[in-house]
Amino acid sequence: MDAEIVQSRSFPARLRSAFGVIGGACRHAAKLALDIALPTLCVSCREPVEGEGVCAACWSKLSFIEPPYCPRLGIPFVYDPGTELLSMDAIANPPAYQRARAAVRYDEIARNLVHALKYHDRTDLAPAMGRWMARAGRELLDCADMLIPVPLHWRRAWHRRFNQSGALARAIERQSGVGLRGDVLRRVRPTEQQIGLSRPQRASNVQGAFEVSADMRGEIAGRRLVLIDDVLTSGATLDACARALLRAKVAQVDVLVFARVVDGPKAPI
Numbered sequence: 035m036d037a038e039i040v041q042s043r044s045f046p047a048r049l050r051s052a053f054g055v056i057g058g059a060c061r062h063a064a065k066l067a068l069d070i071a072l073p074t075l076c077v078s079c080r081e082p083v084e085g086e087g088v089c090a091a092c093w094s095k096l097s098f099i100e101p102p103y104c105p106r107l108g109i110p111f112v113y114d115p116g117t118e119l120l121s122m123d124a125i126a127n128p129p130a131y132q133r134a135r136a137a138v139r140y141d142e143i144a145r146n147l148v149h150a151l152k153y154h155d156r157t158d159l160a161p162a163m164g165r166w167m168a169r170a171g172r173e174l175l176d177c178a179d180m181l182i183p184v185p186l187h188w189r190r191a192w193h194r195r196f197n198q199s200g201a202l203a204r205a206i207e208r209q210s211g212v213g214l215r216g217d218v219l220r221r222v223r224p225t226e227q228q229i230g231l232s233r234p235q236r237a238s239n240v241q242g243a244f245e246v247s248a249d250m251r252g253e254i255a256g257r258r259l260v261l262i263d264d265v266l267t268s269g270a271t272l273d274a275c276a277r278a279l280l281r282a283k284v285a286q287v288d289v290l291v292f293a294r295v296v297d298g299p300k301a302p303i
């Protein structure tokens with residue numbers, strides 16, 4: 035009797051779920067048909083593009099960072115002052131991390147790429163962005179033991195469904211062969227968005243926000259790690275991550291990002 039009731043109750047549910055599957059398949063087929071019918075658009079100028087994210091015209095406008103740059107912070111120099119000279123920033127505000135490198139300057143096209151990846155589920159952009167990052171950070175990756183993506187707080191990760199730093203780190207892992215560990219660093223308290231905050235406000239916003247998982251301490255002690263993030267603005271978030279890792283007796287922390295702000299407050303954040 036109970037079984038009959040269960041069966042009679044579950045029939046509409048089964049029907050709904052069958053329609054759900056059919057509906058899902060139809061939506062999938064419709065999306066597939068659309069993908070075939072509509073070419074991919076450049077994330078920056080919305081012109082049709084073959085293959086990866088940006089069209090040839092926008093790609094040529096991306097401002098790739100090349101030497102000469104500050105050997106510590108990777109800030110580009112306008113002229114070559116010799117290999118050992120540090121930037122004013124590296125002397126005045128030395129961060130906890132050893133070296134930072136970025137693939138591109140944070141300009142409008144870089145921002146479009148970052149926003150598409152971060153807020154519009156364009157995970158298909160990660161392989162190309164990761165490839166440019168692996169190229170920019172080759173000397174860091176050559177002597178690295180692990181890649182550590184900057185973690186999101188679980189609440190933000192839940193809303194956004196994935197961590198953009200993790201997606202970039204996975205692409206770099208494939209390029210470089212350096213293993214990714216997403217479980218080393220945890221964001222133990224949610225932080226305000228850093229946008230619009232001054233440098234000291236940014237530092238205090240992320241102070242104590244990161245922690246190394248207790249069971250990972252043995253695995254990372256004495257290792258050389260590369261922190262991965264999408265954008266470096268003041269470096270406060272990456273500095274807080276590096277401090278947490280160095281407290282756990284890591285030998286060295288370097289930083290590799292997709293884009294870095296070079297012109298300070300004038301950059302279009």
Ligand SMILES: [Zn+2]
Nearest residue numbers: 076079089092
């Ligand atoms: Zn374009």
